[in-house]
Structure formats: structure tokens, C-alpha cells
Amino acid sequence: xxxxxxxxxxxxxxxxxxxxxxxxxxxxxxxxxxxxxxxxxxxxxxxxxxxxxxxxxxxxxxxxxxxxxxxxxxxxxxxxxxxxxxxxxxxxxxxxxxxxxxxxxxxxxxxxxxxxxxxxxxxxxxxxxxxxxxxxxxxxxxxxxxxxxxxxxxxxxxxxxxxxxxxxxxxxxxxxxxxxxxxxxxxxxxxxxxxxxxxxxxxxxxxxxxxxxxxxxxxxxxxxxxxxxxxxxxxxxxxxxxxxxxxxxxxxxxxxxxxxxxx
Numbered sequence: 026x027x028x029x030x031x032x033x034x035x036x037x038x039x040x041x042x043x044x045x046x047x048x049x050x051x052x053x054x055x056x057x058x059x060x061x062x063x064x065x066x067x068x069x070x071x072x073x074x075x076x077x078x079x080x081x082x083x084x085x086x087x088x089x090x091x092x093x094x095x096x097x098x099x100x101x102x103x104x105x106x107x108x109x110x111x112x113x114x115x116x117x118x119x120x121x122x123x124x125x126x127x128x129x130x131x132x133x134x135x136x137x138x139x140x141x142x143x144x145x146x147x148x149x150x151x152x153x154x155x156x157x158x159x160x161x162x163x164x165x166x167x168x169x170x171x172x173x174x175x176x177x178x179x180x181x182x183x184x185x186x187x188x189x190x191x192x193x194x195x196x197x198x199x200x201x202x203x204x205x206x207x208x209x210x211x212x213x214x215x216x217x218x219x220x221x222x223x224x225x226x227x228x229x230x231x232x233x234x235x236x237x238x239x240x241x242x243x244x245x246x247x248x249x250x251x252x253x254x255x256x257x258x259x260x261x262x263x264x265x266x267x268x269x270x271x272x273x274x275x276x277x278x279x280x281x282x283x284x285x286x287x288x
Contacts, residue, residue: 063146066175074113077228077236086121095127114138137165139206145174162191178224
């Protein structure tokens with residue numbers, strides 16, 4: 026069949042629609058809302074968790090941990106500025122040394138955090154246990170979520186994603202919760218940190234040992250050095266005392282006419 030024999034419909038050239046291009050995500054993101062943490066204790070509590078993860082994962086570069094940082098997960102949420110970041114989070118199997126102002130999902134190959142901790146307060150508890158928890162469960166599909174009020178020692182709660190919904194974790198006889206993603210126990214510890222005495226949320230290893238902070242490790246090292254110096258001083262004094270006793274014994278023997286050199 027020649028071109029002239031084609032029907033008018035077949036002679037009409039095919040029109041190819043332009044390929045759809047998805048809109049680019051926002052680039053005018055903000056990373057600081059100017060709002061401070063609820064209290065100095067909340068600030069310390071956040072920094073304690075971040076420092077503990079860095080100590081436990083020392084030498085690794087496949088994780089990122091941060092606190093009070095924005096997490097942007099879709100364009101609409103970014104445009105509306107309707108979601109402030111968690112107090113503490115950890116993302117695993119990511120580039121840990123990449124420079125970040127916040128956690129932007131479309132710049133992280135779609136990766137969400139693995140663990141989030143929110144530090145409750147009277148002004149945030151409803152949001153942290155309501156809307157944020159729903160977002161973490163239904164949008165983030167966050168594997169594990171914990172909450173704790175630094176001013177309420179019995180407030181620790183946690184959830185693990187089981188299927189489509191969160192299942193609340195059960196505390197052990199110490200009042201601790203197991204964090205499968207990190208391989209840590211999440212529990213409380215009473216003590217003084219940065220001049221503030223409280224019951225702090227802390228991480229413990231699988232054997233129940235407290236994951237120490239840099240300042241705690243430094244204190245232990247200083248104490249060990251001081252103990253070693255004291256042992257050396259004690260040994261020196263004992264040696265001097267033994268030498269003094271020997272000299273005294275030689276003197277008494279010489280008084281009795283006994284010459285030790287001739288023995």
C-alpha cells in the first residue's frame with residue numbers, strides 16, 4: 026500500500042505528547058525556627074544521647090545522629106513549614122560525614138531515620154504523642170520511636186513498628202526498653218551532668234553497661250592516672266622506708282661489733 030492509498034486518519038502524523046517532568050523539590054528550606062529547647066535540661070538530655078551514639082559507634086562512618094534538626098519529607102510539608110524536627114534521631118547505613126543543615130529526604134536517597142526520641146514537655150507532649158507519632162508511624166515508617174520527659178523519671182515509653190502499626194514496647198524489670206535498631210537498652214540513670222542533677226535518659230549496651238560520655242571517659246582516665254601515680258608514690262615510700270630500716274639495722278649491728286661486709 027502506497028502513501029496515497031492510506032486513509033486520511035493514517036496519513037495524519039502521530040503527535041507525541043511532551044514527557045511529564047515532575048516538579049523540583051523546594052530549595053528555599055529553612056533549618057532554624059529560632060525556638061530554643063524547652064529548658065537547659067532538655068538541651069543537656071539531647072546532647073547526652075547524641076554523644077553516647079558517637080561513643081558507641083566510634084570509628085564508623087555509616088550513620089548520622091542529630092538533634093533539634095528539621096526533617097523535610099515532602100514538598101507540601103516543606104512549603105507549609107508545618108513540621109519541626111525531632112529532638113534526637115539516628116539514621117543508619119548512610120554517609121555519616123556528609124555536611125547537613127537538616128535531614129532532607131530527597132537528598133538522602135529517600136532514607137528516613139531509624140530511631141527517634143522526643144523529649145516531652147507540657148507544651149509538646151500532646152503533639153509528640155499525637156500528630157508526630159502518627160507521622161512517624163504512617164509516613165516515616167519509623168522502626169522505633171521513644172519519648173521521655175526529663176522532669177518525669179517514669180515517663181519513658183517506646184513503640185516498634187510491627188506491620189502497618191506501632192506496637193508499644195514493654196519495659197523490663199529495670200524499667201528499660203530494648204532498641205533493636207541501635208542494639209542498645211534505653212533506660213534512665215540518676216546523676217549529675219553539666220552541673221545539673223536529674224534522672225537522665227541514657228543508653229546501655231546489651232550487657233547493661235552504661236555507654237559512657239566523653240567527659241565520663243576522661244574522668245575515668247584521669248582517676249586511673251591519679252591511682253597509678255599514687256601507687257607509684259606508695260611504692261617509692263615503701264622502698265625508702267625499707268632502705269631506712271636496712272641502714273638502721275646495719276648501724277645497730279656495727280654498734281655490736283658486727284661487720285656485715287665480713288659475713
